[in-house]
Amino acid sequence: AQTVTQSQPEMSVQEAETVTLSCTYDTSESDYYLFWYKQPPSRQMILVIRQEAYKQQNATENRFSVNFQKAAKSFSLKISDSQLGDAAMYFCAYLGEYGNKLVFGAGTILRVKS
Amino acid sequence: EPEVTQTPSHQVTQMGQEVILRCVPISNHLYFYWYRQILGQKVEFLVSFYNNEISEKSEIFDDQFSVERPDGSNFTLKIRSTKLEDSAMYFCAAQRGRGENEQFFGPGTRLTVL
Numbered sequence: 001a002q003t004v005t006q007s008q009p010e011m012s013v014q015e016a017e018t019v020t021l022s023c024t025y026d027t028s029e030s031d032y033y034l035f036w037y038k039q040p041p042s043r044q045m046i047l048v049i050r051q052e053a054y055k056q057q058n059a060t061e062n063r064f065s066v067n068f069q070k071a072a073k074s075f076s077l078k079i080s081d082s083q084l085g086d087a088a089m090y091f092c093a094y095l096g097e098y099g100n101k102l103v104f105g106a107g108t109i110l111r112v113k114s
Numbered sequence: 115e116p117e118v119t120q121t122p123s124h125q126v127t128q129m130g131q132e133v134i135l136r137c138v139p140i141s142n143h144l145y146f147y148w149y150r151q152i153l154g155q156k157v158e159f160l161v162s163f164y165n166n167e168i169s170e171k172s173e174i175f176d177d178q179f180s181v182e183r184p185d186g187s188n189f190t191l192k193i194r195s196t197k198l199e200d201s202a203m204y205f206c207a208a209q210r211g212r213g214e215n216e217q218f219f220g221p222g223t224r225l226t227v228l
Contacts, residue, residue, distance in 0.1 A: 033215040043203055045157070045219035052215070091157060095215055100145060100170055101159040102207075102217060 002027045004094050006105035013082045014113050020067075021077045021108050023092030031097040034068065034075045039089040039107070048090070051075065079110075087112040118208050118220035126226045130195050135223045137189040137206030145209040146189045147217060148181065150174065152202045160204075163189065196227045 003026045013019035025034070036048040051059045051068050058066050063083075067076045079086055092105040119138045127133050139146050148160040161171040163181055180192045193200055203224050207217040 037219075042221075043151075043224075044221050045205060045207075047216065050216065093157075095217075098212075100162045100164070100209075100212070101147065101172075102149070102157075103159070104157040106156045 002029075002032075002094050002096065002103045004092050004103050004105035006092055006108050008108045009106070010109045010111070012111045012113060013079070015082055015084060017082055018078060018080045019082055019110065021079075021090050021092075021110065023075045023077070023105055025073050025075065025092070025094050025103075025105075027073070027094065027096070029096050033095040033097075034066075035093040035095070035102070036064070036066070036077045037091045037093060037104075038086075039091060041088075045091075049077065082112050084112050084114060086110060118206055118218050120204075120206050120220035120223050122223060123221065124224045124226070126228065127196055129198060129227055133193050133196055133225065135191045135193075135204050135206075135225070137191075137220055138187055139189055139206065139208035140210075140218060141187075143208035143210050143218070145169075145211070146183070147207040147209070148191045149205040149207060149219075150202045151205065151222075152199075157205065160191070193225075196225075198227050201225055201227045 034051045038046045063080045093102045146163045151157045203222045206220040
């Protein structure tokens with residue numbers, strides 16, 4: 001079974017600085033998808049960024065980018081120019097190519113200091 | 115942009131009572147999911163539903179749980195006899211098709227069992 005590990009329960013960053021959230025996963029599949037979801041205090045699940053495993057190029061979405069290392073099974077999220085609105089719980093998630101369920105990590109609470 | 119909606123936003127019930135959580139997925143999406151998040155913990159997969167039947171379910175999804183799509187629009191999760199440990203946030207999600215890897219989440223229903 002696939003597992004997703006987020007080893008940082010909590011991270012802090014100064015406003016306008018850069019922060020990196022770590023995620024590792026375990027799978028025997030060769031094709032899959034990886035996601036970062038943001039969960040603000042409202043508890044809504046918001047998709048931040050996704051990465052297809054067959055793509056070597058790291059995904060970017062404005063201030064959010066990933067460092068996808070397939071061999072190391074690592075998928076970190078970098079948030080540049082952090083804003084107060086970025087404060088939330090961030091979940092890393094895995095979806096197998098033929099799977100039909102997301103497997104989530106335990107989450108990282110991100111605090112942004114002004 | 116079409117959204118997944120869920121009702122109610124918050125449900126309070128007594129232990130042993132039946133509850134029905136409702137979801138209206140995006141109309142042209144074919145795969146539907148329920149996930150659960152106990153407060154402070156990770157998001158866990160409960161069940162996936164396709165073509166009017168369950169395609170996969172987790173160990174959590176025991177005989178107390180059932181899902182159905184009675185009228186082609188609403189997608190419901192029923193808990194027959196609620197327990198204290200069923201208190202959680204329940205998220206519905208929809209996916210367009212097997213090759214479409216993004217799952218769109220509803221805002222969640224907070225279930226409190228007293």
